[in-house]
Amino acid sequence: MLRQTLLYLSRHETAYRLITGFPFSRAAARRFVAGESLSDAIAAVRANEAHGIYAILDYLGENVISRSEARAAGDEYIAALSAIAQSGLRASVSVKLTQMGLDIGDDFCYENVARIAAQAASCHTSVCIDMEGSPYTERTLQMYRRLREHYSNVTTAIQSYLYRSQEDVACLVDEGIGNLRLIKGAYDEPASVAFPKKADVDANFLRLIEIMMRPAALARGAHCAIATHDEKIIRWAILYAYRHDVPRNRFEFQMLYGIRRDLQEKLVAKGYTVRAYIPYGTHWYPYLMRRLAERPANLLFLLRNLLL
Ligand SMILES: Cc1cc2nc3c(=O)[nH]c(=O)nc-3n(C[C@H](O)[C@H](O)[C@H](O)COP(=O)(O)OP(=O)(O)OC[C@H]3O[C@@H](n4cnc5c(N)ncnc54)[C@H](O)[C@@H]3O)c2cc1C
Structure with a gap:
């Protein structure tokens, strides 16, 4: 119930204005967001790399409906990729298609993401397409397939809460x-498209890992980024890979900036590749609300910022 309320508020205009208007909210967001500027983000990337954790930079923003704003977001990614390369860092980037203009038009969005993919390729790095709410799933996968025709450095995300995901993963692997x-999956989805029970979402996550780690999938070049803070899933994946001789360069772990840093460092110490998803920028409100919805105990953290 609380999760649904927080996710509802993440899309609510008045709540947005109210919550972002308080200085304490900005301070609270800093737990999950590296800062508002590119230089803040680069500093966070460097600090993570110093501990063997590679970064995935995310310039915050979503549901952009103006062409100039979508182009400006694309420009920011190009600048971020240049800054990463110039600093000798190994970070990649992650983009949301609705920030790149998906609601304006598929071709417009394609051009905007394609130039980021080209810049990333010239910097020897990759671009992941985040997965947003279910109304965008099919179009996101179509855009992923279209981009992959020209850019092999593009990847995408699949949500284990969706019923369709097993089939999507199997098809993409096959292709x-x-x-x-x-x-x-971080959005509020109806039971018609997503498992309502957490236990089913978790079980489906394991099935998706298993599909991606099958010998036939590995033979077709599958690479699986296991993006979770759930220790049970991480332990299961490590054991599965060990038992089935899945090479360590065919999977990695990804977590969010500000969450389970101890676990990130533990996995690095054991020789696994770990990447931290590092968001930055001024449009942090919906991102913060999704992080609060995942763990309502984080609300106490927010309230502490209010009181101190
Ligand atoms: C690298 C990365 C990229 C992502 N990209 C997307 C995307 O493209 N689309 C999308 O829908 N979702 C995305 N997510 C969010 C994801 O869908 C989950 O909502 C989020 O990771 C929380 O789920 P969990 O797997 O950690 O498991 P959970 O079962 O929710 O949590 C497991 C444990 O992790 C810790 N934890 C989890 N969340 C928090 C939190 N907010 N604050 C503090 N501790 C927490 C707690 O200890 C919790 O017990 C991404 C997550 C990661 C790590």
Whole structure:
């Protein structure tokens, strides 16, 4: 119930104005967001790399309906990729298609993401397409397939809460474009499209890992980014990979900036590749609300900022 309320508020205009108007909210957002500027983000990337954790930079923004704003977001990613390359860092980037203009038009969005993919390729790095709410799932996968025709450095994300995901993963793997980040899913979805029970979402996550780690999938180049803070799933994946001789360069772990840093460092110490998803920018409100919805105990953290 609380999760649904927070996710509802994440899309609510008045709540947005109210909550972002308080200085304490900005301070609270800093737990999950590296800062508002590119230099804040680069500093966070450097600090993570110093501990062996690679970064995935995310310039915050979504549901953009103006062409100039969508182009400006694309420009910001190009600048971020240049800054990463110039600093000698190994970070990649992650984009939301609705920030790149998906609601304006498919071709417009394609051009905007394609130039980021080209810049990322010239910087020897990759671009992941985040997965947003279910009204965008099919179009996101179509855009992923279209981009993959020209850019092999593009990947996308699949949500284990969706009923359709097993079939999507199996098809993408079969098509030889199974370079996927597996996640549980962060949006409020109806029972008609997503498992309502957490236990089913978690069980489906394991099934998706299993599909991606089958010998046939590996033979077709599958690479699985296991993006979760759930230790049970991480332990299961490590054991499964060990038992089935899945090479360590065919999977990795990804977590969010500000969450389970101890676990990130533990996995690095054991020799696994770990990436932290590092968001930055001024449009942090919906991102913060989704992080609060995942763990309502975070609300206490927010309230502490209010009181101190
Ligand atoms: C790298 C990365 C990229 C992502 N990209 C997307 C995307 O493209 N689309 C999308 O829908 N979702 C995305 N997500 C979010 C994801 O869908 C989940 O909502 C989020 O990861 C929380 O789920 P969990 O797998 O950690 O499992 P959970 O079962 O929710 O949590 C497991 C444990 O992790 C810790 N934890 C989890 N969330 C929090 C939190 N907010 N604050 C503090 N501790 C927490 C707690 O200890 C909790 O017990 C991404 C997540 C990651 C890590």
